[in-house]
Amino acid sequence: TPQTTRRRRRKVGSSAGGRSGMSAHQKSIDFADEWICDPVLQAGLAVVFTTGLAFTIIWIMTWWRFTTNLNRLRRTGSACISDMLRKEKGQELEMSKKALPKVSVLLPVKGVHSMSVHNWQHQMESTHGGEVEFIFCMESTEDPAYEAVKRFRAARNSDTSRKGQGGEIKIVVAGLSFHSSQKIHNLLEGVKHMNPLSDYVLFLDDDAEMRPVIMRDMIFHLEEDPSVLVVTGYPHEYIAPTTKSVSFAAYMLLGYRKLAYLNICLLHPPALWGGCLMLRRRELVDSNIGILEAWRERGYSDDMILGGRVHRLHRRMCHPTTCVLSTEVDPAYSFAKHFNYIRRQMFVLETYSDMTDKTQNYILLVLVCIFVLSIALIFHIVSLYFVVRIAARVLAGNSTLSSDSYCGFFMAPPLVLESMMVANCACSFFMSMQCDSIINQTCQFVSDRPDKFVHRQNYFMVLFGSFVGFMGNLAVQSSSAIATLFTDSIVWSGVTYYQKHGKVEAVWRKDSQGKPYTVPAHESMQRSLQTNTVIE
Numbered sequence: 001t002p003q004t005t006r007r008r009r010r011k012v013g014s015s016a017g018g019r020s021g022m023s024a025h026q027k028s029i030d031f032a033d034e035w036i037c038d039p040v041l042q043a044g045l046a047v048v049f050t051t052g053l054a055f056t057i058i059w060i061m062t063w064w065r066f067t068t069n070l071n072r073l074r075r076t077g078s079a080c081i082s083d084m085l086r087k088e089k090g091q092e093l094e095m096s097k098k099a100l101p102k103v104s105v106l107l108p109v110k111g112v113h114s115m116s117v118h119n120w121q122h123q124m125e126s127t128h129g130g131e132v133e134f135i136f137c138m139e140s141t142e143d144p145a146y147e148a149v150k151r152f153r154a155a156r157n158s159d160t161s162r163k164g165q166g167g168e169i170k171i172v173v174a175g176l177s178f179h180s181s182q183k184i185h186n187l188l189e190g191v192k193h194m195n196p197l198s199d200y201v202l203f204l205d206d207d208a209e210m211r212p213v214i215m216r217d218m219i220f221h222l223e224e225d226p227s228v229l230v231v232t233g234y235p236h237e238y239i240a241p242t243t244k245s246v247s248f249a250a251y252m253l254l255g256y257r258k259l260a261y262l263n264i265c266l267l268h269p270p271a272l273w274g275g276c277l278m279l280r281r282r283e284l285v286d287s288n289i290g291i292l293e294a295w296r297e298r299g300y301s302d303d304m305i306l307g308g309r310v311h312r313l314h315r316r317m318c319h320p321t322t323c324v325l326s327t328e329v330d331p332a333y334s335f336a337k338h339f340n341y342i343r344r345q346m347f348v349l350e351t352y353s354d355m356t357d358k359t360q361n362y363i364l365l366v367l368v369c370i371f372v373l374s375i376a377l378i379f380h381i382v383s384l385y386f387v388v389r390i391a392a393r394v395l396a397g398n399s400t401l402s403s404d405s406y407c408g409f410f411m412a413p414p415l416v417l418e419s420m421m422v423a424n425c426a427c428s429f430f431m432s433m434q435c436d437s438i439i440n441q442t443c444q445f446v447s448d449r450p451d452k453f454v455h456r457q458n459y460f461m462v463l464f465g466s467f468v469g470f471m472g473n474l475a476v477q478s479s480s481a482i483a484t485l486f487t488d489s490i491v492w493s494g495v496t497y498y499q500k501h502g503k504v505e506a507v508w509r510k511d512s513q514g515k516p517y518t519v520p521a522h523e524s525m526q527r528s529l530q531t532n533t534v535i536e
Contacts, residue, residue: 036414045382045421051372052379052424059258059431061265066438069321070445079446080213081320082220100130101199101219104281105167108137108186109145109206110493115328116145119206120152124167126210128219132167133195135535137174137186146173150536171536178507178524181300182495183274185528188295191284193535198281203302205275208235208325213446217320218278229283229315230306233276233323234264236439239455239462240328246457250333251469254436256342256477258470259373261435268316271364274303276325289313296528298503298521300351308357326443326453339476340491346480347490352502369481377474380467383425386418429467436466 036042069081078084105123109116124134136149153169172193177185187203194201200219204210218231237257239246263269283289294305310317349365352358393415444450455462488505489498496508496516508518 036417042417045417048375048379048382049421049424051375052383052421052428055262055376056424056428056431058262058265059428059435062261063431063434063438065265065267066321066435066442070438070442073322073445080220081217081322085220100128101223102131102195102197103128103133103200103202103215103219104194104198105132105134105202105204106137106187106190106194107134107204107206108183108190109149110138110143110182112144112148113207116148116206117152119209120149123204123206123210124156124169126212126215127167128212128216133170133198134167135170135172135190135193137172137190139174139176139182139186141173146171172533173536174533175528175531176509177528178509178519179298179521179528180295180504180525181302181492181497184295184299184302187302188292188528189533191292192533194281201279201281201284203274203277208275208327210325211322211446213322214276214325215278217322221318221320222278222280225316225318227316228268228318229279229289229310229313230272231278231318231320231323232269232272232303233325234260234273234319235275236324236326236443237329238326238440238443238453239457240452241454241456243329243331243455243457246329246331246462246465247333248465248469248472249335249338250329250331251465252335252338252473252476253329253333253341253469254466255470255473256338258432258436259473259477261432261439264319264321267318267320269319270317272303272307272310272317274301274306276323277303277306294353296525297353298505298525299353300497300499300504301348304348304351304361305353305357308353308360311360312354312356321442322446324439324443326447328452338473339480342473342476342480343483344490344492346477346484347487347497347499349481350484350488350502351499351504358502365481365484370478373474373478373481377471377478379421379428380425380471380474383422386422390415390418390422429470432470433463433466 069084072088073079073081073084076084076087078087107120107123136145138145138149140146149169149171153171156169170193172186172190174182174186174189176182179185180188191201200222202215202218214233218233221228221231235257237250237254260273263271279291284291287293289309291306291309294309295302299305307317309315346365346369349361349369352361440453444453447453488500489496491497494510497504498506498508504521506518506521507524508516510516
């Protein structure tokens with residue numbers, strides 16, 4: 001009761017006041033005990049504690065799912081989930097090459113980075129063994145990617161040792177878009193030139209490594225489950241053995257990926273990653289599903305629109321645990337780059353194609369990215385503060401649990417409440433690191449070079465950087481989500497996009513002189529419909 005609470009709090013205060021020669025930090029401990037005993041504050045701390053506990057439980061689910069599947073792969077001696085499930089069912093693994101489905105792989109590219117050619121080589125060689133075509137889609141011939149892809153294709157065609165590996169390479173120059181995101185425009189133009197006999201379509205970014213098991217397991221889940229509309233992969237950054245040091249912003253990126261692990265605790269996740277998506281070709285072009293129509297109608301985010309179609313049709317997404325696309329973390333990754341990346345991820349949630357998309361995106365933006373992540377940040381800050389308080393108690397010799405110290409809404413000693421919060425935070429961080437570890441092990445299992453996933457950094461420095469980086473990302477992501485509510489534009493690869501009512505309203509670019517210019521969206525859309533792009 002309130003009277004009991006006040007009486008308990010008076011006992012704490014009177015016992016503290018009766019001590020002679022009380023030190024300054026002892027006074028601060030007793031003062032903090034007063035506000036920790038406040039019932040309203042304890043109720044708020046209960047919400048914070050529950051949020052941290054929810055993170056811990058979901059990370060445990062992710063870790064358990066990946067651990068179980070990895071153990072099953074090892075036990076059955078299988079290279080991928082599809083082989084593992086067939087072996088467990090006693091089915092034949094061998095299939096004739098004629099029975100293998102045809103796949104069209106669309107790669108929207110812009111510019112060239114240090115790992116581009118390396119990743120392209122992996123993508124060419126990471127097929128399921130059947131007929132595959134690779135369609136590189138870019139905005140113009142002035143894009144550095146255009147010449148780089150032509151050289152890459154010429155080198156592969158002249159390399160006799162690679163004869164029969166991969167598939168045909170096509171190049172599509174889509175032209176500039178002023179009515180949708182450039183990525184969506186590139187994909188739409190690439191779709192026009194797909195092989196009409198293809199069974200599946202894989203949309204794949206060029207900034208991650210592909211593995212043969214990924215395509216095979218994606219096809220398997222689409223073949224086995226008609227309710228699945230799309231199978232998705234997920235990204236995973238790792239610290240390479242050759243990396244000498246890692247920037248704070250890189251640890252923030254790793255923290256952002258840990259949040260993504262919350263999304264893949266189940267086989268059928270609630271959200272997609274646009275960097276690796278596979279669909280049945282007939283469903284992609286089906287106007288009743290309307291994926292291409294929604295993209296074409298001034299769409300901005302390919303994966304969020306596709307995810308909205310899945311929910312609206314009451315279909316399912318799927319993520320096999322082997323479908324993790326690894327990327328070596330850039331040790332010089334900057335805060336400015338991370339901030340822009342997170343701002344773009346949050347801006348996506350302000351775009352939508354219909355009310356289903358809008359509802360889903362605003363739930364993610366307001367409820368998850370603002371409220372839940374803000375509470376998660378408070379959870380970590382409060383836990384750190386309680387660590388300091390517990391240490392101060394030990395130094396002051398005031399770590400007893402007498403009945404006189406019971407107080408507040410939960411009628412528990414402050415030391416117990418503080419210890420529970422710290423223990424919860426420690427378990428949460430431990431499980432996030434375990435998720436990172438088991439996903440690393442999965443990447444090692446499917447990789448031809450497992451040693452590259454073992455870094456040589458000081459373990460305690462990695463722990464410290466991961467914890468602080470995770471907190472830093474929570475602060476950046478929650479604040480960026482708030483800022484998104486008050487802005488209608490974003491800069492992506494030097495192009496400024498404006499949105500209105502969830503759709504791209506205007507696109508501003510810079511000419512060779514650095515002067516901004518634009519084309520009305522309706523004119524750009526009309527031009528896109530009338531222009532027939534040429535495939536090379």
